[in-house]
Amino acid sequence: MLYLKLAWRNIWRNKRRTFITMLSIIVAVMLSSVMRTMNEGSYEQMIENTVGIFTGYVQIHQKxxxxxxxxxxxxxxxxxxxxxxxxxxxxxxxxxxxxxxxxxxxxxxxxxxxxxxxxxxxxxxxxxxxxxxxxxxxxxxxxxxxxxxxxxxxxxxxxxxxxxxxxxxxxxxxxxxxxxxxxxxxxxxxxxxxxxxxxxxxxxxxxxxxxxxxxxxxxxxxxxxxxxxxxxxxxxxxxxxSEDYEVMDWKELMPELVQAIESDRGSGLIIIMILYVVVGFGILGTVLMMITERTYEFGVMISVGTSRFAIAMMLAFEVLLMAMAGSLVGIVASYPISYYFHINPIRLSDSGDMAQVIETFGMEPVLQFSLEPSLFYSQAIIIFVITLIFCLIPILKASRLNPVKAMRS
Amino acid sequence: MPTQNGNNMSVIRTEGLTKVYNPDQVPVHALNGVDLTIEKGEFTAIVGPSGSGKTTLLNIIGGLDEPTGGKAFIRGTDISTLSDRELINFRLNHIGFVFQSFNLIPVLTALENVSFIMQMQGRPAKECREKSIELLEEVGLKDKINKRPSELSGGQQQRVAVARALASKPDFVLADEPTANLDSVSTAELLDMMAELNEVEDMTFIFSTHDQRVIDRARRVITLVDGKIDSDEERTVDSG
Incomplete structure (x- = not known):
């Protein structure tokens, strides 16, 4: 409770820094959620346009x-x-x-x-x-x-x-x-x-x-x-x-569609990974700044007998609270964007190169966004975990400070 | 924990304390075999020019720094043999600290700053609060208990730091240039308060200082020069 109180007050101590840290988390969750909903929405649409309204999810044929x-x-x-x-x-x-x-x-x-x-x-x-x-x-x-x-x-x-x-x-x-x-x-x-x-x-x-x-x-x-x-x-x-009939699900019926989706999902994941790393380093920067600013204070706290565990706990709570709030706000902020494009999908210009490529695959040149809840919360959880991972080193560093050196800073 | 022999245990005893910075590059001998004993109830000032080793000595007897050679005993415990965790715990329970400035946790009120140490010791919340109020009253800050450090003057902040230092019921209080950033009125008030605590509660105070006003109030003045004790003088001081 003591650590939580300290963490809570420290969060509000430098509002601008807290705002910047939270904003980077919010933007990360928003970007990754919107990107994932666009990708998965397009895949859902591809499946729906080919499988859902044409081949069906399961078919029976003569063997x-x-x-x-x-x-x-x-x-x-x-x-x-x-x-x-x-x-x-x-x-x-x-x-x-x-x-x-x-x-x-x-x-x-x-x-x-x-x-x-x-x-x-x-x-x-x-x-x-x-x-x-x-x-x-x-x-x-x-x-x-x-x-x-x-x-x-x-x-x-x-x-x-x-x-x-x-x-x-x-x-x-x-x-x-x-x-x-x-x-x-x-x-x-x-x-x-x-x-x-x-x-x-x-x-x-x-x-x-x-x-x-x-x-x-x-x-x-x-x-x-x-x-x-x-x-x-x-x-x-x-x-x-089985001698007379074959029963096939859509993945067997359209392996090329499954492969196209998997390959596109793979390249999407690479882009999103780059985003995660960029965001992670951004958060690392703000947390390092926060800890550097307070080095003297940590030196005093360790000197008077505050355990290193207590320092780590206090900082961990600070990051946890910011990461949780940032992730939640990120979800809340990204949902309306995805919802808007779910209702009003982006229609690519028919004469455009991308539209023509999509049409070559027999798909409609439309970017549809998904509203699958797991896409939002999974991104929030991933960004939350990334925040914690990137904050681990600065937190450990702060908790292992030499009090004499810290107070000379 | 290793302890010294004998029944009349000193609060602090050092034996041939040495400290060398940068031993492999350009060695700087901060302490050169300091033998020192401080008994309970002393009001001692450690003085000397800059670089004479005052702060290094205070850091070592405060368990904040390790000596290169020699031993430091606090109440019979050889603190140079303690692990980092044991040292932190030892500091929490046996030593009170007052630093030059920015002593307090900025986000906590005066009451919470004092109470913080006792909470770290695992004492019940009610006891922490009552004792903190009592200590703040003792240092003359009863009406400022809910103020944060930024709302207090430098002198008031140092008084809160003294209250905090006393909160853990330490064996002694180490004060590293506690009046360095104070005006003469605040310095006098702080020294009066510390002297009173020393006399009434028999609390041991050890200062490192340049400030003549502090030196004038000390009953023992140890002068360090080039990491060695140059003089060790006991005096009678008019407490009034």
Missing amino acids: GYWDDKTLENTLVSSDTLFQIIAQTPGITKAVPRIESYALVAGENQSRAAMVIGIDPEKERSLSDPQNRIVTGSYFEDLNERSVLLGTDLVQRLELQVGDSLVMIGQGFRGQSAAGLYEVKGTVRFPNPEMNKSLVMMPLGTAQFFLAAPDRLTGISLIIEDSDDAESVTKILSGYLS
């Missing part, structure tokens, strides 16, 4: 499909399979799809396109095309002969809503696939690659076009908590025959 994505490796849609899925804990919805590629053409232009057959009702839970329609309208039933096109694709094909689209491709077991469909609408997804090549069809129409009735390339699963993808995958794998 071998993911290595050789052909219609020959499609699975047969059965009630039994959907019943097993429904009984698996942690899964909320199952979204069936059939995917292939085809040449699509308008009157003057043709393009290679990714064709996805969707269940109009069930797909609302995953990619939710109805809410992404830019022009036109959504499918009304499973078998209507119409398509939705990505916004960029429709421009490239020089088509409009209501026009006809010719599709030519290869169906199940090498059968030729051809058809004429009405362009019912255009859709825009956050993933720019999809906007350039996507053709969506009702599931029945796509199965008919590909001559693969009742067949699916995969079933995407919606799960209660995206962090449970691995455990859900394990449970479901136990329920299904």
Whole structure:
């Protein structure tokens, strides 16, 4: 209690020095928190844009499909399979799809396109095309002969809503696939690659076009908590025959995305480490200054019988109090910044180099900030610990002063 | 702890005390075999020109510095054999210090400064407070107990330092040029107070000083020249 009282009063003794020390802690927590929330927010967005609204966190395929994505490796849609899925804990919805590629053409232009057959009702839970329609309208039933096109694709094909689209491709077991469909609408997804090549069809129409009735390339699963993808995958794998089916979580489905995130996270950590070191030395400087100013006083205290432990405790409490207050204020100050950019993400200029690089990876050129609480408190804890580590040497130095030399200072 | 033999233990006894600074480079002999005995109740001034070894002697008998040679006994304990931790504890319980200036902890009030030493000794809070008030009353600062050092004059600060020095019930008080920064009125008041404590409570005071006003009040004056005792003179002083 005595040490705490001394520490508290010493903190207020030189308000400017205390303010500078605390400010360096606050700014460090703010910078590192905001930086981490920007990085992690971007990763969350990348995952959400690709996994959360397109592939799903878990998928079921016919065994071998993911290595050789052909219609020959499609699975047969059965009630039994959907019943097993429904009984698996942690899964909320199952979204069936059939995917292939085809040449699509308008009157003057043709393009290679990714064709996805969707269940109009069930797909609302995953990619939710109805809410992404830019022009036109959504499918009304499973078998209507119409398509939705990505916004960029429709421009490239020089088509409009209501026009006809010719599709030519290869169906199940090498059968030729051809058809004429009405362009019912255009859709825009956050993933720019999809906007350039996507053709969506009702599931029945796509199965008919590909001559693969009742067949699916995969079933995407919606799960209660995206962090449970691995455990859900394990449970479901136990329920299904491993000879017939493969169950994969998003990390297996998109290893390149995981690697891109890990690599970016690595370089982000290097930058943040540099920040930690700079901040650490800044704090070391102010604490050294604080101790140098009071060398004579410590000399007197040790002379009259104050133990070295007591001196160290008093200084440790001073640093602890400042570090705690600085870290807390840092969190409070950084949250509104991250919150603002969470609500209003930074949209990179489309013509900019960075935006183009991001788009090359099939991502939306937007910097989204995360509001994950652990990002804030983990940074506060790290800065708090760094403060303590960098203060350890000056504190030990002060407590080991020779009283005679200290009083000569 | 090693102790000296004999029943009539002196408060301080030194045997052939030497101190050499920079022994490997340019040796400076601060003390050259000082033999000294100080008994309980003495009011002693250690005087001498600058560099004569006054402060070094005080630092060694105060357990703040180690001698190069010789021994220093406090109440029979050879303090040169104590570890750093034991020395700090020894100083806390046996020696009172009054320095030239900036004696006090700036963030504590007069009462807290005096009480601080007793709290370090682990005495109960109530006892610390009561004893501190009593000591501050004794040094004439009853109305300043809640003032911080910055709100006290130099003389008042030195009186608080004396109260603090007495708080631990020490064997003796070492005062290193305690009047160096005081005006004549404050010096006279401080010396009167110390002389009274010496006479009434039989407290032993050892000063190092240049100040003639202090020397005039001392009952024993030890003069150091070049690290040796040049003269050791006992005197009768009119306490009035």
